[in-house]
Amino acid sequence: MKCEDAKMLIGLPDADPRAVAMRDHLRACAACRADVDHQNNIRALLALKRYEQPPSGFSERCAANIRRELEQQAATEGAGWRLWSEHFGRAFQPLRLAAAAVLLIGLGFYGLRPATELAAPVGAPASWAQIRTESASASAPLVVATDNLPLLMAASNSGSLRMDYGPGATVPVNFEY
């Protein structure tokens, strides 16, 4: 083993296989033995610094400070949310109520709509008397229109029980004619 290698192995645990080779080298090399002695002297000197300790009771005070700091952080985070709710929440209160009302109306309308529309052919308005039939062939779709109803209505007479009310609106209907 070379001196440079041995120096890098100072402090190796005895169980390490390289420790045997290093001890053999130290027995034969006075310069490396001197290096090890110097290193050990410095270690012993530095070990005296282990006596540096925080002042009595300081760790307990520090732990309590840290706990207070963490509690404050938690309270600040909680307070931030409460502050937002109190100020902005109050400012947005009418808007929130309006949004809730619109949502309720929308849901109500959606829930009631099929029943209302299913009832339409049964209770036909007077204007139905003015319905014009433009095509009545068996294969072509039946197209109906009214003079005073703004909706374009189209229905198939090929077995489909659905009626289209303008763009996008499709509801099931019952044709008995």
Added chain:
Amino acid sequence: MEAVAPQKTPDDERDLIRRAQRGDLSAYEELVQRHHPRIYNLLYHMTSHREDAQDLAQDVFLKAHAALRRFHGHSSFYTWIYRIAVNHALNFREKRRHDQAALRLDDMDQGVERDPTFVELRSRESPFRDVTIGELQKKLNVALQKLSENHRAAVVLHDIQGLQHHEIARITKTSEGTVRSRLFYARQQLQKELAEFAP
């Protein structure tokens, strides 16, 4: 102070960590009390400044609390918190690299007077014979502050804190060979600085 570091996280400490991770501040306070003296000692020797060490120790524990959920127990708790402390101290030192005025040299605990090494050194025919504890502390601190950050971290963790090579390697994210090499060169430099006390 007994410098031999515990090898594993004890069971009761694991329980404290679990409770602290769930937000139990009393459990975390207990963890802080257990580890504070060693972390303070480490930071003091990294900075040679008592007030800085106190402030840094508090920062380290607050930082550790913020990161506590990411501690999965793959390493021991003290290794984990040491890593945070060493990184924090290195960052702090980097910011204050040129601020030598920050050095504050304090007295050692009086327990050193009963240490066999100290007694033996005082009995020698050397300048050490007449040195006071305060002077010795000053010499050691000045010599330590002349080391590079990595070299100082290695000697503080090994020769003062009593950690083993593999633990230091994990904390400083280097190999054990690098740790041994840093220790060798750091002590060689210290030996030049402290030749009168450690011939």
